[in-house]
Amino acid sequence: MAELSTTKDGIANQAEASDRVLQILSEAGRLFASKGYEGTSMRDIAVACGISKSLLYHHFSNKDEIYARVAVGSTLELYLFVRDRIPDGPPSQKIRAFMIATAEYFRRYRWAWIASTTAFWNDPDRLRQKERLTRRDRFENFLRSLIQEAIDAGEIRNVDVSMAGRLILSSLNWMHRWYNPNKSATPEQIADIYFNMLFNGLRTGEMVDLPTADRPKAARRKSRSST
Incomplete structure (x- = not known):
């Protein structure tokens, strides 16, 4: 199986994370x-990229290596892409940058995202499946660390970090199912809207005491007994 070329600390070499490689993927x-x-x-891939087959073979030895990178490597490419776009500053703004950078990756490499998502659960290669899960966990844990940082700084309340991370990622991961590139809003703008909804909430004014699920049931039982 194809592997990313990495340095001793496990981070992809700059050439491996280049725009050319991401374009091919x-x-x-x-x-x-x-x-x-x-x-x-x-040949189809080379023509689609507007490059020669020799340049394509310079980056990848064969089609299966490209498919393996689409199916597995895109998760690491996404992690590196997002990680490098997180600025210094307040923790909540790091989460916002995380969301916008993830959306930017989706916009720039939408088909690699879709193919990787399709292959995520359908690839019969168990080793690739295990590697994808490991890289996915790394990406999720990075987001969770940002959420915990925001909690520790008092910028957000003490929420369940894992659940908050799943909520954020779910809002982004399924964008490919409905997003229309011909519409006016870009994925980055949509991610920014999501961030504002998540961190500012949907309510206005004072918090109200919403009825619990048990209260309507009790009311119905009382109504039946009085008839």
Whole structure:
């Protein structure tokens, strides 16, 4: 299975995380998603990228290596892409940057995202499946660390960090199911709207005491007994 070239600390080399590699993964993902693995050739990928086959082979030895990177490596590419766009500053703004950077990755490499998502649970290669889960956990744990940092700084209340992380990621991960690139809002703008909703809430004014699920049931029982 293809592996990312890494330094001793496990971080991808700059060449491996280059825009050219991400372009190849994105175009290959689009072709894999639309034509299938068997229906996609190295020539198809090179033409889609506007590069020669020799340059394509400079980055990848064969089609299976590209597919492995789309299916597995995109998770690491996403992590590095987002990590490098987190600024110094208040923890809550780091979470906002995390969300916007994730949305930017989706916009720039949408087809690689879709192909990787499709392959996530459908790839029969168990080793690749295990590696994807490991890299996914790394990405999720990075977000959770930002949420915990915001809690420790008193910027948000003491919420369940894991649940908050799942809520944020769920809002972003399923964007590919409904997002229309022909609409006016960009993924980054949508992520910013999500952030404002999550951190400012949907309510206005004072917090109200909403009825619990048990109260309507009791009312119905009382109504039946009086008839």
